[in-house]
Amino acid sequence: MNNKIRFRFRWIGFILVVFGMTMSACQEGGGNHLSSDLVSNPKSAQKNDKTGPVIQFDKTEYDFGNILQGEVVSYTFHFTNTGDAPLIITSVDKSCGCTASDFPRQPIDPGKTGSIKISYDSKGHQGFQSKALVVNANTNPSHTTLRVKALVKTPNDL
Numbered sequence: 001m002n003n004k005i006r007f008r009f010r011w012i013g014f015i016l017v018v019f020g021m022t023m024s025a026c027q028e029g030g031g032n033h034l035s036s037d038l039v040s041n042p043k044s045a046q047k048n049d050k051t052g053p054v055i056q057f058d059k060t061e062y063d064f065g066n067i068l069q070g071e072v073v074s075y076t077f078h079f080t081n082t083g084d085a086p087l088i089i090t091s092v093d094k095s096c097g098c099t100a101s102d103f104p105r106q107p108i109d110p111g112k113t114g115s116i117k118i119s120y121d122s123k124g125h126q127g128f129q130s131k132a133l134v135v136n137a138n139t140n141p142s143h144t145t146l147r148v149k150a151l152v153k154t155p156n157d158l
Contacts, residue, residue: 054083055139057146064150067122074119077146081108092116093134098125099148101133122152
């Protein structure tokens with residue numbers, strides 16, 4: 001036989017093997033089927049009562065109002081761990097180099113409170129400013145956005 005015919009026989013043999021495997025996998029009663037008993041099983045429908053750490057802020061936005069360009073202003077956001085596991089804040093990401101944060105590095109136990117101090121330096125800014133800071137923690141969801149706003153006025157605006 002020449003190579004062309006051998007190739008065709010191999011190709012046809014391959015197709016038949018794949019077809020046979022497909023048909024045997026599709027047969028009813030074969031394969032790994034899950035029992036529908038899981039749907040009506042009360043144990044599979046139970047909700048896990050554990051929530052893990054939950055960070056609950058008193059407020060997530062603060063408006064400094066009118067400030068003079070060059071002023072550095074601060075606000076402290078207060079929170080409570082309303083979950084059932086220790087809360088760990090891993091970082092506070094800022095959207096601008098003009099903001100800074102100070103946050104607790106130790107775990108906050110369930111029911112306990114903590115605070116995050118945010119500072120905003122208005123040097124070089126003017127007009128309406130809105131800055132976001134993202135608190136990353138071992139919560140679900142893992143991040144919470146805090147926002148500070150201000151209307152920065154220059155000496156010419158006064």
